[in-house]
Structure formats: structure tokens, C-alpha cells
Amino acid sequence: MATSRVVQCAEAIVDIRKDLVSKRRIPKDYRIKELDHRIRRERTKFEAKILKEARKLGVPTPIVLDCWRNTITMEYIVGVKLKDCISEEYCKQAGNLVGRLHSGGIIHGDLTTSNMIVSRDRLYLIDFGLSFYEQTVEARGVDIHVFFQTLRSTHEDYETLIEAFKSGYREQFDRADEVLGRVSEIERRGRYK
Ligand SMILES: Nc1ncnc2c1ncn2[C@@H]1O[C@H](COP(=O)(O)OP(=O)(O)O)[C@@H](O)[C@H]1O
Ligand SMILES: [Mg+2]
Numbered sequence: 001m002a003t004s005r006v007v008q009c010a011e012a013i014v015d016i017r018k019d020l021v022s023k024r025r026i027p028k029d030y031r032i033k034e035l036d037h038r039i040r041r042e043r044t045k046f047e048a049k050i051l052k053e054a055r056k057l058g059v060p061t062p063i064v065l066d067c068w069r070n071t072i073t074m075e076y077i078v079g080v081k082l083k084d085c086i087s088e089e090y091c092k093q094a095g096n097l098v099g100r101l102h103s104g105g106i107i108h109g110d111l112t113t114s115n116m117i118v119s120r121d122r123l124y125l126i127d128f129g130l131s132f133y134e135q136t137v138e139a140r141g142v143d144i145h146v147f148f149q150t151l152r153s154t155h156e157d158y159e160t161l162i163e164a165f166k167s168g169y170r171e172q173f174d175r176a177d178e179v180l181g182r183v184s185e186i187e188r189r190g191r192y193k
Contacts, residue, residue: 011129016076021062023047023129025070040070043129048072050106050128057104059097060124077126079119086113086155088164093123095168098144101125103173107132107139111147113154137175141182144169148183 007014008026015022025040027033048067051074055061062074082090094116101108108115109130117124134140147165151158170176 019076019078020065020073021076022071022073025129044070044072047128047131050131053104054101054106054125054128057100057106059100060122061128062124062126077117077119077124079117079124081114082116082118082123083113083150083154085118086151086161088160090116090118090123091151091161091164092168094147095165095170096172097123097125097168098147098165099169099172099176102140102143102179103175105133105135107134107143109143111143112150113147137178137182140175140179141186144179144183145186148187 003018005016007016011025013024013026015024025044027036027040031039045067048064051061051064051072055063062077064072064074066073082094098108098111108125108128109132110127115125115127117126132139144165148158148162151161151165155161166176166180169180173179
């Protein structure tokens, strides 16, 4: 019997069948139909493109098998979400991968421990649906800030996990200190708002 699992999120319907995942962007009712059509196709194409580029930068991502209209078909990563197997070692790996992305000019846009999968001891980044190209310290800082917020809200030992991430990030990216300084600034801004 074919097993299928369907996950519906804000932007997409994700259909997981054996070793394949199809991610279909769903319509937004508040947008004009024609425009919505075009935006979804473009966003889908862009997501597939960034998935491939990240891979070229040495960041494990699912292999894209097809991209047609508003659907990407990709490899299913068998594994455990980072939030369910968190450790310092994996957080360091995460820092390393984000460092590679950032030095390649890519912002992930949704760095949470649900968008990272550990498969055979290797960390994969998934869900590039909100990704974009940007080389500013601010965009990189916000990207990492989102990740730290996830750690703080879900893991008691978030401080050591954050430190592990930072060490991986520093190892990989020569502008790391500048970006991590900005992350602290973003956190201060948030506190006094
Ligand atoms: N290639 C993949 N391999 C394994 N699981 C995946 C894959 N793509 C998506 N998933 C699962 O589907 C969920 C939703 O997919 P995701 O790309 O994160 O969509 P959304 O943008 O709606 O969050 C993920 O959290 C993950 O559990
Ligand atoms: Mg997601």
C-alpha cells in the first residue's frame, strides 16, 4: 500500500510519498488571480534555484528532481528534525552551514529547528520558501536572530547551544564577528521596544 503523509502549512501543501516530497504553493485569496498565479510560479522556481545553489555551496539540501508550475518535487530526507535531537555538535554544524550560505550571499529566511533534519549524522537544511539573496550584515543578523529565538523558546540549555552555533559560524565565515555583533544589537533593540 502506498503511504502518503500530507502537511499543510501557511504557504504550501507538502505531500510526502515514500522517498519523494512534493511541495505545492497554495493560492492566496487576497491576491488577484492572475497575479497570484504568476507570483506562485516565480516563487516556486526561485525556491528550487536556491535549493540547488545552497547545495553547490556545500550545504546539504534535498535534491530537486523537478520544478513545474507551482510544485517542486524533491528528495525525501529520512531523518529526525533538529528540534527532536538537539545537541551542541549539531548546533555547531548548523552554524557551519549557515556560514556557508551567508558567505554565498543567501539568506535562509526561516531558520528554525524544524527546518533542519539530521540524517545519518549529517545536518540538512530544508524549506527555502522564504529565502533571498542579500549580503547585508542586518539581513544575516536577523536570519541568525530567528534561529536563536527558536533555541531560547524550546531548549533549556539554549546558552551552550547558541555558543556552539557561533563557533561553527565563525569557523566558516570571515565576517562572522560583525554579524554576531549585530545579532546582539538586534536583541537589545527587541528588549527596549
Ligand atoms: N525534503 C524533505 N524531506 C523530509 N521532510 C520534508 C522535506 N520537505 C518538507 N518536509 C517536511 O514537511 C514540513 C513542511 O515543509 P516545509 O518545506 O518546511 O514547508 P513550509 O514552508 O510550509 O514550512 C517540514 O517541516 C518537514 O517535516
Ligand atoms: Mg517549514
